[in-house]
Amino acid sequence: MDHGWGERHRFGVEWRRVKLHLHLLSDSTGETLENIAKAALAQFDDVEVLRHFWPMVRSETHLERILVEIVQNPGLVLFTLVNPEIRRQLETRCRAIGLPAVAPMDPVNHALSNLLGQEMKARPGRQHMLDAAYFARVDAIQFTIAHDDGVNWENWEEADILLAGVSRTSKTPTSIYLANRGYKVANIPIVPESPPPDLLYRLRNPMVVGLTTSPDRLIQVRRNRLLALNHRDETAYVEQESVQKEVAFARRMFADNGWPVIDVTRRSIEETAAAIITLANERDAAAPQP
Secondary structure (H helix, E strand, O other), rough: OOOHHHHHHOOOOOOOOOEEEEEEEEEEOHHHHHHHHHHHHHOOOEEEEEEEEEEEOOHHHHHHHHHHHHHHHEEEEEEEEEOOOHHHHHHHHHOOOOOEEEEOOHHHHHHHHHOOOOOOOOOOHHHHHHOOOHHHHHHHHHHHHHHHHHHOHHHHHHEEEEEOOOOOOOOOHHHHHHOOOOOOOEEEEEEEEEEOHHHHHHHHOOOEEEEEOHHHHHHHHHHHHHHOOOOOOOOHOOOOHHHHHHHHHHHHHHHHOOOHHHEEOOHHHHHHHHHHHHHHHHHHHHOOOO
């Protein structure tokens, strides 16, 4: 049986972290490779990772210098190299010294090549070209920052998505996450004592999504927020009955207007954003084609 850290000590078993040298070689910035490695390593505990990051590897001379370091610090080699000669040299040398060398993008590239009937373009850093999608994402981020917390509501019609919810339902971080995916997002806090602009009920372009959460969870989050700001917590902002009425008011508003609602109580920002993107895709698919 595999015991946890505390049990290992109780049974007199020595606990040691595993040390891993991780070599990341890329012929571009290495951003994609770093994200893949980070996602994979998140699945393992008790690992001390020593990263060796090698971006812009575009010559055999450069690779030779890196191979010296790899031999001195053996471990796992991950790479995204499109030059066949450089790639072959790396794989041959790693095989000779008995180290695993993995190209994590290969399965995806091979599958796309087979489905599309095209050969992959061996161009380093092609995914980082400043194309229209890149500038659209920058534009979305700028728009979202400028339309946080109900600011500049006159321009809401330009948004792709508008998030509504009571205070501390993760509207801002979710908006920023969606903006990084290319969506122009505005958000507004729902406050019973302060009705939103009438424009909210007349929007045609943006998809309005209501964010809600359980009153108990909301009180906990708000109390932590007040503590972080060194504020007293004896206010209606965290009072049980008041918060319950506030959440009920927002839910009633969402229902009256037929807006989709996402409960963020047990969702991470990424999960909430994924649910919103699914709603956006379904809305686009249902829209009449020109």
